[in-house]
Amino acid sequence: xxxxxxxxxxxxxxxxxxxxxxxxxxxxxxxxxxxxxxxxxxxxxxxxxxxxxxxxxxxxxxxxxxxxxxxxxxxxxxxxxxxxxxxxxxxxxxxxxxxxxxxxxxxxxxxxxxxxxxxxxxxxxxxxxxxxxxxxxxxxxxxxxxxxxxxxxxxxxxxxxxxxxxxxxxxxxxxxxxxxxxxxxxxxxxxxxxxxxxxxxxxxxxxxxxxxxxxxxxxxxxxxxxxxxxxxxxxxxxxxxxxxxxxxxxxxxxxxxxxxxxxxxxxxxxxxxxxxxxxxxxxxxxxxxxxxxxxxxxxxxxxxxxxxxxxxxxxxxxxxxxxxxxxxxxxxxxxxxxxxxxxxxxxxxxxxxxxxxxxxxxxxxxxxxxxxxxxxxxxxxxxxxxxxxxxxxxxxxxxxxxxxxxxxxxxxxxxxxxxxxxxxxxxxxxxxxxxxxxxxxxxxxxxxxxxxxxxxxxxxxxxxxxxxxxxxxxxxxxxxxxxxxxxxxxxxxxxxxxxxxxxxxxxxxxxxxxxxxxxxxxxxxxxxxxxxxxxxxxxxxxxxx
Amino acid sequence: xxxxxxxxxxxxxxxxxxxxxxxxxxxxxxxxxxxxxxxxxxxxxxxxxxxxxxxxxxxxxxxxxxxxxxxxxxxxxxxxxxxxxxxxxxxxxxxxxxxxxxxxxxxxxxxxxxxxxxxxxxxxxxxxxxxxxxxxxxxxxxxxxxxxxxxxxxxxxxxxxxxxxxxxxxxxxxxxxxxxxxxxxxxxxxx
Numbered sequence: 141x142x143x144x145x146x147x148x149x150x151x152x153x154x155x156x157x158x159x160x161x162x163x164x165x166x167x168x169x170x171x172x173x174x175x176x177x178x179x180x181x182x183x184x185x186x187x188x189x190x191x192x193x194x195x196x197x198x199x200x201x202x203x204x205x206x207x208x209x210x211x212x213x214x215x216x217x218x219x220x221x222x223x224x225x226x227x228x229x230x231x232x233x234x235x236x237x238x239x240x241x242x243x244x245x246x247x248x249x250x251x252x253x254x255x256x257x258x259x260x261x262x263x264x265x266x267x268x269x270x271x272x273x274x275x276x277x278x279x280x281x282x283x284x285x286x287x288x289x290x291x292x293x294x295x296x297x298x299x300x301x302x303x304x305x306x307x308x309x310x311x312x313x314x315x316x317x318x319x320x321x322x323x324x325x326x327x328x329x330x331x332x333x334x335x336x337x338x339x340x341x342x343x344x345x346x347x348x349x350x351x352x353x354x355x356x357x358x359x360x361x362x363x364x365x366x367x368x369x370x371x372x373x374x375x376x377x378x379x380x381x382x383x384x385x386x387x388x389x390x391x392x393x394x395x396x397x398x399x400x401x402x403x404x405x406x407x408x409x410x411x412x413x414x415x416x417x418x419x420x421x422x423x424x425x426x427x428x429x430x431x432x433x434x435x436x437x438x439x440x441x442x443x444x445x446x447x448x449x450x451x452x453x454x455x456x457x458x459x460x461x462x463x464x465x466x467x468x469x470x471x472x473x474x475x476x477x478x479x480x481x482x483x484x485x486x487x488x489x490x491x492x493x494x495x496x497x498x499x500x501x502x503x504x505x506x507x508x509x510x511x512x513x514x515x516x517x518x519x520x521x522x523x524x525x526x527x528x529x530x531x532x533x534x535x536x537x538x539x540x541x542x543x544x545x546x547x548x549x550x551x552x553x554x555x556x557x558x559x560x561x562x563x564x565x566x567x568x569x570x571x572x573x574x575x576x577x578x579x580x581x582x583x584x585x586x587x588x589x590x591x592x593x594x595x596x597x598x599x600x601x602x603x604x605x606x607x608x609x610x611x612x613x614x615x616x617x618x619x620x621x622x623x624x625x626x627x628x629x630x631x632x633x634x635x636x637x638x639x640x641x642x643x644x645x646x647x648x649x650x651x652x653x654x655x656x657x658x659x660x661x662x663x664x665x666x667x668x669x670x671x672x673x674x675x676x677x678x679x680x681x682x683x684x685x
Numbered sequence: 686x687x688x689x690x691x692x693x694x695x696x697x698x699x700x701x702x703x704x705x706x707x708x709x710x711x712x713x714x715x716x717x718x719x720x721x722x723x724x725x726x727x728x729x730x731x732x733x734x735x736x737x738x739x740x741x742x743x744x745x746x747x748x749x750x751x752x753x754x755x756x757x758x759x760x761x762x763x764x765x766x767x768x769x770x771x772x773x774x775x776x777x778x779x780x781x782x783x784x785x786x787x788x789x790x791x792x793x794x795x796x797x798x799x800x801x802x803x804x805x806x807x808x809x810x811x812x813x814x815x816x817x818x819x820x821x822x823x824x825x826x827x828x829x830x831x832x833x834x835x836x837x838x839x840x841x842x843x844x845x846x847x848x849x850x851x852x853x854x855x856x857x858x859x860x861x862x863x864x865x866x867x868x869x870x871x872x873x874x875x876x
Contacts, residue, residue: 205862276859280816282836289861408816408835450732475831478838481761493743500739504732510718512726518719526718530711534704540743541696546750546757550689550828553818553857560700609708616700620693622827624820626859633826 147592151664157587158667160684163675164234164244165585167251169663170671171230172578172585174258176656178222179571181265183652185215190611190645194638196628205628209274212626214265216277219566220422221305222261227574228430229253229312232367234585234682235437236319239361242327243680245318249311256308264301273298276626277419279384281411282403285391292395299385299392306385309378316371320360324680335359339368341462344455358455362448363440365455366433369462373425376466380418384411409478417469424495425465427570429458431532432502434573438525439506441580443513454505461498468492471543475552484545492543499536503529520597524576527605531568534609535561538616555623559615559641567608567648575600575655582662587684592661600654607647614641686847687753690827756830759805759843766843768807770800776834777813779863781854797851797874805845812836817864818857821873823850831857846875 151158161169192199192208200208237244244250267273271294275284284295320339321332337343338359347355360368387406394401436448448454470487473479506529516522538560542551551557579597583589591597618637623629660668677684751757759766773784781792800806810819812834819840820831829852832842854872856864 205865209859209862274862278859280858280860283815283860286815286861289863403814404837407837409838412816412835449727450729453732473833476833476835477840477842478835489747493747496743497736497739501732501736504735507714508727508732511714514718515721516718518715522718523715526711526715530707533707533711537703537707538700540746541700544747544750545760546754547692547696549754549756549760549830550693552831552833554828609704613704617697620697622822622825624855624857627855627865 147661147664149665151589151667152592152662153589157589158663158670160587160677161585161671161675162677162681162684163247163679164237164682165587166671166673166675167247167254168230168234168581168585170254171226171233173668173671174254175223175227175230176659178218178226178261180652180656182215182219182223183649185211185218187642187645187649189215190638190642192628194635194642196630200628206272206274208628209276209626210268210272213274213276214268217302218261218265221257221302222265224566224570224574225305225309226254226257226261227578229257229308231434231574231577231581232312232316232430234581236316236364236367237682239364239437240320241682242319242324243682244315245322246315247679250315253308253311253315256304256311260301260304260308262301263304264298267294267297267301270294271298279388279415281406281408282391284388285395285401285403287395292392296389296392296396299389303382303385303389306378306382309374313371313375313378316367320364320368331359336368339365340372341365341369341455341459344452345459347452348456355452358451362451362454363433363437366429366436366458369458370426370429370433372462373421373429373465377418377421377426380414380421384415384418409476412473412476413469413479416472417466420469420472421465424468424492425462427565428465428495428499428502429461431528431570431573432458432461432499434577435502435506435525435529436509438521438573438576438580439509442516442519442522442525443509445509445513449505449508449512454502457498457501460494464491464494464498468495471548474543474545474548488548489544493540496536496540499532503532519579520591520594520601521576521580523598523601524572524579527601528569528571528573528576530605531564531570531572531608534612535565535569538564551619553624553626554619555615555625555637556619558625559612559619563615564608564612568605568612572604575604584683586663586667589662592658596654596658600651600658603647603651603654607644607651610644611641611648614638614644687755688848689829690823692754693827755845755847759845763841763843766805768843769804771807771809772798774808774810774819775813776810776817776819776856779860779867781856781867781869792854792869792872797871799874799876800846802846802849802875805843808832808842808844810834810840811838812840815860815864816858817860817867818855820855820857821852822855823852833858849875851875
């Protein structure tokens with residue numbers, strides 16, 4: 141017991157390694173700690189909702205409907221912005237200088253983005269939780285400004301929280317592009333334009349059409365190109381969400397000041413198209429592009445190779461995915477009869493099918509890169525990496541099926557959408573990929589700390605993998621039996637599926653606990669405090685010498 | 686005749702087979718990746734073959750559904766179809782209304798609407814306030830059809846009923862906590 145308490149306080153190794161962290165290491169670890177906490181929020185909220193759906197009559201007295209829908213509103217947003225964005229921002233703030241071997245531009249700005257996203261997520265979560273503001277993440281007009289159901293004050297703080305997250309996102313994008321293009325003090329002048337062009341894919345695309353001897357070398361590593369291209373979507377997405385937020389705020393503040401603006405001034409279909417154009421950039425833009433880039437990074441780090449298999453194609457695919465991600469939003473409106481048929485056909489079906497190709501090839505390239513480097517060690521990062529790849533193999537296929545005019549008619553708004561597609565993509569595909577990054581970079585970020593327990597990483601892996609796939613599968617089956625995703629069923633229609641999904645959800649909760657305690661026992665409470673103290677080393681230093 | 690229940694059952698079977706195949710492939714890959722080998726590296730021909738396979742799968746999904754799922758053709762040809770009957774409805778403040786000769790009746794009404802099997806029906810649903818959904822469900826809760834109901838738009842869907850039975854109407858879209866209870870049992874009977 142004394143040993144356990146000692147480890148809890150001091151971490152896995154008592155050698156003062158964490159006091160020698162650089163500012164960049166600390167910044168990345170701060171993002172990781174906040175991500176860990178907000179993922180905990182999302183898991184607990186998810187579990188509460190799973191229990192309500194499995195047994196609504198016994199629980200709705202404890203958690204009434206309006207609270208359930210407030211949780212349902214906060215849950216995906218905390219998961220996306222609180223858990224995923226923070227981890228991705230932190231990892232990329234480190235990966236960029238690490239891969240480009242030059243200091244991060246605008247360290248102060250990056251620190252600001254950390255505090256803005258941390259506070260912003262808490263603000264919208266707390267405002268929604270307290271006020272029961274529950275228009276869901278979809279915010280279909282005029283629901284977010286429906287003052288018969290939701291109070292304007294709760295909505296105002298909710299939207300302000302989202303706005304802070306968007307400001308943090310825009311800062312992140314600026315730091316990414318400036319870091320790629322700028323010349324650090326005292327360095328020889330960097331070719332900023334050429335670096336940006338390479339990062340955006342020009343050299344990769346040109347090389348596809350050149351003879352082997354005429355091909356140019358790439359000025360930025362492949363993962364940096366992925367970060368740059370995903371950041372374009374982050375920027376566009378932040379712009380649209382900010383615009384939507386301002387629009388909703390006008391109505392909310394107007395109502396508070398006693399001016400009731402007419403909802404009919406906003407066209408619901410135009411709004412929905414614009415909103416989904418922006419929101420889809422998260423799902424089909426930056427997630428797929430960032431994830432592909434992270435796969436390539438992991439494949440290179442795990443195998444030790446400098447180039448992934450078919451690198452030029454991989455670069456061209458990132459560029460193609462960027463363009464595809466701008467033109468696929470209509471698959472969210474396949475069941476909207478007012479949506480023009482041509483948009484449904486071209487954007488909804490055919491362009492969306494390209495994602496099967498871009499993501500399928502990214503998966504293939506990653507697998508072959510690993511395959512060519514056999515034999516590899518069965519490490520936690522390799523396990524989670526393969527788990528992440530499997531997650532996308534399952535979820536992208538499910539997504540392509542629902543992006544079909546015929547199938548969407550019976551799949552739209554059912555549990556199928558959020559089960560085999562969304563939750564498997566996010567929990568298995570995205571999150572397991574990010575866990576692989578955490579396990580791989582942890583020793584680098586902590587000056588060589590070893591994970592507290594490799595056995596716990598195995599528990600984390602299996603519980604998360606089986607829990608995530610199981611939950612997605614049972615939700616999907618319920619969806620195909622007609623269960624809607626935003627409805628509580630009180631007559632026991634789908635209780636069996638939901639009970640099974642809750643059991644799988646419990647495995648995810650235990651997986652999180654294994655992960656949480658493993659990280660806390662690795663770093664220790666003192667170590668976590670140390671991460672939040674300022675570093676004495678210069679901001680330009682990436683790693684201690 | 687293919688109906689939504691058949692399509693959903695087919696999807697369960699197809700997707701389960703696909704998922705199991707993918708999982709088995711990854712298990713095999715995970716096992717082999719740790720073993721040393723003398724075999725040559727993967728050649729580009731496999732990569733390009735896989736690319737072609739993905740293109741075929743992506744395109745064939747839409748071609749298959751277009752020729753096997755009956756409501757796809759109805760959707761594509763909706764503007765040219767003259768329906769046998771038109772059913773006009775309104776939604777307002779979490780309630781469904783039936784419009785008959787401009788007279789508004791709140792649902793449920795005494796008897797279900799009656800249509801004949803094989804009749805082509807045009808549902809025209811207009812929301813006065815929020816975004817709702819319009820979905821028909823069988824007594825066993827499986828879905829027959831659905832569409833989104835955007836406010837201040839005439840949301841129209843042409844549907845040919847190919848199965849007999851009495852169907853429930855339900856809002857399939859969230860419009861606030863009250864919308865979850867927008868349920869009209871025995872809304873329509875197909876004879």
